[in-house]
Amino acid sequence: MATRALPLSLRLGADGLYQLDEIARRRGITRAQAARQAIAETAQRDRRRSGLAAEAAALLRDPDYTREALEVAALMEQLRAPR
Numbered sequence: 001m002a003t004r005a006l007p008l009s010l011r012l013g014a015d016g017l018y019q020l021d022e023i024a025r026r027r028g029i030t031r032a033q034a035a036r037q038a039i040a041e042t043a044q045r046d047r048r049r050s051g052l053a054a055e056a057a058a059l060l061r062d063p064d065y066t067r068e069a070l071e072v073a074a075l076m077e078q079l080r081a082p083r
Contacts, residue, residue: 012020024034059065 020031020034020038023038024031027034027037029037
């Protein structure tokens with residue numbers, strides 16, 4: 001099933017337009033392609049960060065993980081060279 005591209009209008013300041021042109025020029029693509037790629041990449045990065053934050057929160061609620069992390073930290077402190 002093909003999706004129909006919906007038009008979008010946005011106003012970029014001089015700096016935003018310069019940055020968009022820079023992305024397009026470096027990648028050898030149009031401004032529209034650069035904007036679509038930047039949006040997709042930002043969304044993917046945000047999803048990945050959210051997933052990592054949820055994983056970290058889950059680990060912090062795990063008493064076995066917390067205990068082991070504290071043990072590793074104590075061991076690393078013992079092995080650290082004197083200052």
